[in-house]
Amino acid sequence: MAELSRGVRLGVDVGQVRVGVSRSDPHGILATPLVTLARDLTAADDAVPADMAALVDLIAEHEAVEVVVGLPVNLAGKHGPAAAHVSAYAARLADVIAPVPVALTDERMSTVVASRRLAERGVRGKRQRAVVDQAAAVEILQSWLDAQRRRTQ
Numbered sequence: 366m367a368e369l370s371r372g373v374r375l376g377v378d379v380g381q382v383r384v385g386v387s388r389s390d391p392h393g394i395l396a397t398p399l400v401t402l403a404r405d406l407t408a409a410d411d412a413v414p415a416d417m418a419a420l421v422d423l424i425a426e427h428e429a430v431e432v433v434v435g436l437p438v439n440l441a442g443k444h445g446p447a448a449a450h451v452s453a454y455a456a457r458l459a460d461v462i463a464p465v466p467v468a469l470t471d472e473r474m475s476t477v478v479a480s481r482r483l484a485e486r487g488v489r490g491k492r493q494r495a496v497v498d499q500a501a502a503v504e505i506l507q508s509w510l511d512a513q514r515r516r517t518q
Contacts, residue, residue: 369393369513373429376422376506377458378472378498379434379451385498388427393513396506398499399423414459417461417482424465431456432465435472435505465477470509476505 371391380386384402397468400423404475413421424432437447444452448485452469454490459467481496483489 369510369517370430371517372505374431374433374503375399375420375427375429377420377432377434378501378505379454380498381450383498384420385500385502386420386423387499387502388423388429389510391507393510396503396510398496398503398514401489401498403498409414413461417458420458421462424462428466432462432467433506433509434467434469435501436469438471442498467504468509470505470512474506 366453371393373391374389374393376396382404383415384404386399387396387483388399400419402416402419402449405416408414417515420432423429434451436444436451436455455467455469478501480500481499482499489498
């Protein structure tokens with residue numbers, strides 16, 4: 366049985382306005398919130414957007430071996446406009462951070478689950494909006510890590 370290779374993974378929740386980022390421990394057990402980045406929608410086509418440049422820095426800082434991007438599949442399992450948008454983002458990110466691989470994973474309910482968990486902890490309103498993207502990135506990465514572990518047991 367192949368084990369998950371050792372190394373930090375970054376989880377990424379791509380939104381229209383913000384990008385939530387989480388990280389795992391080197392053993393791939395636990396995802397924790399890291400940062401929320403503002404999307405840079407003004408970069409020229411031939412320039413690296415500021416949010417992707419920040420991800421490059423985070424990959425270097427944490428010596429990440431892989432980036433896991435949440436793909437917003439709808440509840441029926443179909444890929445809508447949001448999935449196409451995130452797929453394009455992931456493809457561009459893969460070019461920018463190569464040779465670090467980018468994995469796409471189903472993140473059907475990550476923002477809903479993250480919002481509910483934050484609300485249960487009493488984090489609401491503006492404070493919730495500030496961290497919900499990071500929390501969604503944690504949900505994305507944690508479910509991916511758990512799935513990798515199940516696959517190798």
